[in-house]
Amino acid sequence: MTHELILQGGIGSAEVVQWGWIFLIGYVALMLGFGYWGYKRVEGSGGGGTSSQDEYATARGGFGFLALALAYAATVASGATFMGIPALGYSVGFKAGYYAMLYPIGIFGGMLIVARVSKKVSDRFNSQSVPDFLGDRFQAPGLRVITALLSLFLLFYAMAQITAAGQMFDVILGVEYSNGIWIAGGLLLLYLSLGGSHADILTDAVQGAMMIAITVLILVMFAIGYGMDGGIGTVNAALDSSLQWDTHTNPDSPVFHSWWAILLLVIGHIGFTAQPHLGNKFFAIKSNRYIRRFMIIASVVGIFLPLMYLGGVLGAAQGIEVEAADQIIPALFVQSFHPILAAFLGVAILSAIISTADGLIISLSQIFANDLYRKSYVPWQGGDPESEAVQQRTLLISRISTVVLVIAAVVAVISPPQFLVILLWTGIGGIISSFGAPYMVGSLWRRTTVPAAYAATIIGFITFFLLHLGPQAGVMEGIYPFNQNPFASTGVGFLISLSVTFAVSFVTDPPSDEHLEKVFAAEERLVQGGEGTAAAGPEDPAPTDDD
Amino acid sequence: MDNLHEPSFGSREDIETVWNGCTTAFMRFSAVWRFPRVNYDVFSQYIFVGPKIINKIPDTILNVNVLQILTITSVGFVLFAVMWVTKIEEYLEERERQQHESETRT
Numbered sequence: 001m002t003h004e005l006i007l008q009g010g011i012g013s014a015e016v017v018q019w020g021w022i023f024l025i026g027y028v029a030l031m032l033g034f035g036y037w038g039y040k041r042v043e044g045s046g047g048g049g050t051s052s053q054d055e056y057a058t059a060r061g062g063f064g065f066l067a068l069a070l071a072y073a074a075t076v077a078s079g080a081t082f083m084g085i086p087a088l089g090y091s092v093g094f095k096a097g098y099y100a101m102l103y104p105i106g107i108f109g110g111m112l113i114v115a116r117v118s119k120k121v122s123d124r125f126n127s128q129s130v131p132d133f134l135g136d137r138f139q140a141p142g143l144r145v146i147t148a149l150l151s152l153f154l155l156f157y158a159m160a161q162i163t164a165a166g167q168m169f170d171v172i173l174g175v176e177y178s179n180g181i182w183i184a185g186g187l188l189l190l191y192l193s194l195g196g197s198h199a200d201i202l203t204d205a206v207q208g209a210m211m212i213a214i215t216v217l218i219l220v221m222f223a224i225g226y227g228m229d230g231g232i233g234t235v236n237a238a239l240d241s242s243l244q245w246d247t248h249t250n251p252d253s254p255v256f257h258s259w260w261a262i263l264l265l266v267i268g269h270i271g272f273t274a275q276p277h278l279g280n281k282f283f284a285i286k287s288n289r290y291i292r293r294f295m296i297i298a299s300v301v302g303i304f305l306p307l308m309y310l311g312g313v314l315g316a317a318q319g320i321e322v323e324a325a326d327q328i329i330p331a332l333f334v335q336s337f338h339p340i341l342a343a344f345l346g347v348a349i350l351s352a353i354i355s356t357a358d359g360l361i362i363s364l365s366q367i368f369a370n371d372l373y374r375k376s377y378v379p380w381q382g383g384d385p386e387s388e389a390v391q392q393r394t395l396l397i398s399r400i401s402t403v404v405l406v407i408a409a410v411v412a413v414i415s416p417p418q419f420l421v422i423l424l425w426t427g428i429g430g431i432i433s434s435f436g437a438p439y440m441v442g443s444l445w446r447r448t449t450v451p452a453a454y455a456a457t458i459i460g461f462i463t464f465f466l467l468h469l470g471p472q473a474g475v476m477e478g479i480y481p482f483n484q485n486p487f488a489s490t491g492v493g494f495l496i497s498l499s500v501t502f503a504v505s506f507v508t509d510p511p512s513d514e515h516l517e518k519v520f521a522a523e524e525r526l527v528q529g530g531e532g533t534a535a536a537g538p539e540d541p542a543p544t545d546d547d
Numbered sequence: 548m549d550n551l552h553e554p555s556f557g558s559r560e561d562i563e564t565v566w567n568g569c570t571t572a573f574m575r576f577s578a579v580w581r582f583p584r585v586n587y588d589v590f591s592q593y594i595f596v597g598p599k600i601i602n603k604i605p606d607t608i609l610n611v612n613v614l615q616i617l618t619i620t621s622v623g624f625v626l627f628a629v630m631w632v633t634k635i636e637e638y639l640e641e642r643e644r645q646q647h648e649s650e651t652r653t
Contacts, residue, residue: 094613101617105624112631116639232614245612292632299628303621444639517650522643 016334019343020173027347031191034202038195042395053374053395056196057128057366058283063201065290069297070208071201072281076107076272077211077305079164079353082345087325089312092253093243094236098262099255100309103487106269108299110440114273116291117443119282121519126386128370129363130279134435137442137519138450139511141376146457147435148371151276153427154360155409160424161357163413165350171327172346178414184354185410192358193402200358201284207355208301210348215305218329222310227318227336238317254484261481264491268429271436271494275428276366277359279439289525357409364405369397425486426469433464433493441501446516452504460497464489558609559601566597 041062042055054060063071088096118133125136131151135144162181169180191199225231228238236245250256255265273279285294308329315328322331330349333342374394378385437460438453468489471478482489510516574594577587 097613097617101621105620108628109624112628112635116636245614246610248613248616292636295632295636296628300625303624520643520646522640522647526640526644527647 013334013339015339016172016343016346017174019340020346023344023347024173024350027351028187028190030206031187031199031203034206035191035194035199038191038198038200038202041198042194042196053369053391053398054126054128055198056395056398057362057370058122058280059197059201060123060283061286062198063205063284064286065294066297067205068201068281068285069294069301070212071204072111072278072294072298073301073305074204074208074211074352074355075278075281075359076104076302077208077352078356079161079168079349081211081305081308082214082329082349082352083164083168083326085306085309086312086315086329089309090316090322090325090328091312092250092256093239093247093316094245094313095243095247095250095256096309096312098248099265099487100306101303102262102266103269103272104303104306106266107272108302110270110273110436111278111298112295113440114279114443115282115295116288118279119285119288119291120523121443122283124518128280128283128374129366130274130276130435130439131367131371132375133279134439134442134453135371135375138438138448138453139515140450140453141379143435143450143453143457144371145376146454148367148376150430150434150457150461151367151371151427152364153430154276154364155405155412156424156427158357158360158364158405158409159413159417161353161360162409163416165353165357166413166416167326168346168350168353171330172343172350177416181410181413184350184357185406187354188358188361188406189403192361192406193399196398196402197280197284197362200362201281203351203358204355207348207351211305211352212301214345214348215307218311218314219307221332221336222314225317226314235314235317238319239313240316243313243316254481255487257481257485257488261485261488264485264488266491268432268487268489268491268494271432271440271490271497272428274436274439275431276363277356280363280366281359287525288523361402361405361409365398365401368401369394373397425490429464429468429486429490429493430461432490433497434458434461435497436460436494437497437501441498441505445505446520447505447510448501449505449508449510451508452501455504456497456501459500460493463496464493467492559604562601562604563598566601570594570597 038059041059042052055062085096085100088099121127121137122133125133127133127136129148129151131144131147134147135141162184165184166177166181169175169183170177173180175183191203195202220226222235223232225234228234230237241247242250248256249258249262251258255261282291285291311332312325312328315322315332318332318335320328320331320335322328330342330346333345374385374390378390383390434457435453438448438456442448442453466476467478467482468486470476471483477483482492573590577590581587
């Protein structure tokens, strides 16, 4: 078993395992506390214009800019920041930075474009997810349903996180993978079914702060050439020539194939902010009064965390041998520090993985509860989606679907899927290529039309299917590197979807002026005497200490 | 397959190839589609300046390493974010405010 092999390498030594359990118990206690706090917030709501369901789904207006920025950056980063990205640095050397340091530019660049409008519109229409936002922005119930169904692919993303969590339980705590995934699922259930988005964001914020601390440590270790006789230059010199910093591309690698592939990697991530588990974070900020501070902090933290890839480069320079490249950071810590720190890191990685999984599960639960039931089925049957009875039923569906989704995700990965990355990018790439462009263009440009949003969604997804999904599924051969490079395929899909959004918008009629006025009208805080003197309201609560 | 790894950021020949590709595509496009009010003669003159500029690019830039490129892109992005927040968001909010005022007046 993998665990036994790693024990030989020292990662899962008895002392590390012992301390790992101690930290895990502390972590579970903290999560339970957050879950209970979130439960009180959800159950105690009803005033201030928010319902229990809205609190569960979005934690609307519940957080200041700092906590939310940390939560957003942590959710983007996920377990990949501690495992996949350093593993890439370990395997391909410095050029891994072209993935690690450029993908956040795409994601956080996209976030700058949509954050403020997304918050404003969602507050006005009580939108509780990205598909819901699209349905409300374009007055298109069909678009809400299509994008909600496409978002179901995120279940693969959640499955990938639970698989990674199971592997970490195996590596750090000596728990068999088959048990580890159930413990990870149980942890998620413990606080999510109680506290919903409140628990999700609070745990993510704490994990974001922990991630910053660990990244600082890795950066210092790299800068001083820890464990080596010299600084950064020595690290570079100790690497194989193909891993050194003057090697930029590699035609053999689909991801680093050429400068075009690297450029498409950035473009492919611009629409990443349309992922439902990220888009709903904007709804939780107290007011758009603080959105600028949120944007700056999230951007800086977001581009800082992937510096973790340098830990993988340092591990390669030190000549550390690992069973699988994903284990390089735990191995580096075990080799460099006291077992307590190594154990702490193991639990921090676990929490990072779970921090992404929780956001995904909450977003997925809202597809059933809000997008398909409250905003689609109820109006279709002639009901009022804002009525108290519907809100209560939606909250119940949210909680039940959270439990069902966690169990489904765990059951699906009892045998670790061989092609999880392919499945994972079915969701991510499919979402970005399809509704990433209408989401972003529609947020800024009034002229964006409903037919354009439909056309871009469908054509974007078809493009991604032809370039990547079809070849990966064996339906066709495809074109290299697109058939093996999900990022480049997503980039092309996004660009085509973007072009279709503009082109079709120019030749079709926009939504009614009355509706556009409702969407784009100035916020209360802007029209009541400037930012400092705006009256408090649902869009604009009074500043607090947290702000 | 170490020999397949690109050893430098880009050679002058690579950049010239890209430049020539872009200018050729532009000329072919302009042969079938011309935008009104664009002086194509001026463009034609400057197309030939490209290779001269490429020859003057210092070797230090051509041999820039991964860390240097990523430092520039990261700092550039943070500056872009600051610019977006302080200038673009300010502009968008001001536009919303003005639209509201003009609609209120009418």
